[in-house]
Amino acid sequence: MGYADYPNMGVEVRVEGLTKSFGHVNVWSDVSLTLPAGEISVLLGPSGTGKSVFLKTLVGLLRPDRGSVWIAQSDLTKLKERDLYEIRKLFGVLFQDGALFGSMNIYDNVAFPLREHTRKSETQIKGIVSEKLDMVGLIGAESKLPGEISGGMRKRAGLARALVLEPQIVLFDEPDSGLDPVRTAYLNQLIVDLNQQLDATFLIVTHDINTARTVPDNIGLIYHGHLAMFGPREMLLSSKEPVVRQFLNAQRIGPIGMTEEKDADSLAAEAATGVRLPPLPAIPLQLRPSDFRARRAERVPGQWCRENGVTPPEGSFQ
Template sequence: MTTGRGLLHREMGDDAGGIGADAETKALLDAAHEYSLHEGQPGFKEKNPGDFWSIECVDVYKSFGRKPILNGLNVGIPEGMITVILGPSGTGKSVVIKHLIGLLFPDYGDIIVHGDSVPNLTTSQLLQMRQKFGILFQDGALFGSMNIFDNVAFPLRQNTDMPEDEIAEVVNQRLAEVGMGHAGVLMPNELSGGMRKRAGFARALVTEPEIVIFDEPDSGLDPVRTALLCELIVKMHAQHGGTYVVVTHDIASLHQIGQYISVLWKGRIVQAGARKDMFESDNPFVRQFINRRLEGPLGMD
């Protein structure tokens, strides 16, 4: 057992559901959450996890006061794929994102990014690790006082010694890739919601990150603009590669972009796997949520 910002426990069990916690505690939790069982992720048995997963959440628990949010979360994000973390509103998706980039740390368990335990990193190591990530926030999170060019250039100016002429070349290229080649002089308040998302996407890609996280990319967009943004996500992934993590509750987005799917509910992974396997799942919660059925374990509570 290692102590750091959280209590870490990284014993590898025989399968994904066996990573970490005390067996008796797990048995009690499993009994209490019939549909919250992690049913396994291809790769834990066949591969060295460090070679297969870009990110691992290993038996992660997180509570705020007396309210548990993450409740023994075990999930792997495959290297080089578009992974969708899908789940109802209020089930802990945003908390997962904050753990992945080290803005929050688990009360118990571990977050591993490319083999490094995030809660055990020093402050300088943590800052360096975050440079692996590009993030598209729900509203684009653009600086209102900067034009779009300066918004996209900000990470390069903040984190690199790149000269301005090279910064201009990279920024203009990224803006062109997302269909905003002539929008650099505009201010964020002059853009539509879809354009702000595209500008945020350009900024997320500007440092050529190894991992890109999308926090509810469909938020605030109509179905057509959501589909266009998803098309852009697929296009940019094909062009730039890397690991993409899309956190959403939107089923249409799942159909369009998900290569690997992890379904989150009540702070645990219900089931994870390749898209085809998930759409053919026998799990009652997964079947209900993906197919938008009224009958099933998910209600209005």
């Protein structure tokens, strides 16, 4: 199947029972979730829980032990190399460090996938590269080497490169790592704007709680070898499930310890001290596109809570 055969609204990615180990070490088991077409989802989890491994498994760079990744009628995990190569063209991936070639200038870095995977003329390539550089605000930086620009600019260059083949699924591996809060805010706005403009499904791995609270439509949390929860943003932000609550509110009190989960003794000791968890913070409004038009998957604030009989924390959606 050619990637041009897919409808232009982004595609749904359905993960079923995915399990991955390296040798005898299990990374995660039985992960099932659906990334809704055209929506933004965020994946959270303590360090080393296998979020990057999950992204690599989604694009078929790693093979799972069990389970499926369904895109339309294809189970990507069962495809032969040649078909996998085709279906990978659906994906744009922004790797953690931007993964730019250090000896190539920004223009050539962004043009690279077009020169490798298409037969477009240099004139056509120039048009596409300029369009994507414009989208990420990098016009004028074409002749710079990656080493000559800031970390934030490198991320944006990596993003432009991830977009040149018109992907229907865009995966971001910690796009905000190493960025200061202001640049992170700009990048988050750019992600929301791009999601509105492009017909693509987004998955973002991040450690930034503010990003997780304001950018996505859906949130997932991997913890201790399993997907602890995945669902609409309001569901996780109003959840009192201990792991979800601890992680999304960046607290020390709860089941997650410095290295991994706390043992029963330390949890009992914590309970014995009588420390009370602070109330859940208010659920913020979602970040809007900068042109103030609706998000692609716009929902009325508080709708999920209302429909599910959940009282949102005081001060939510203001």
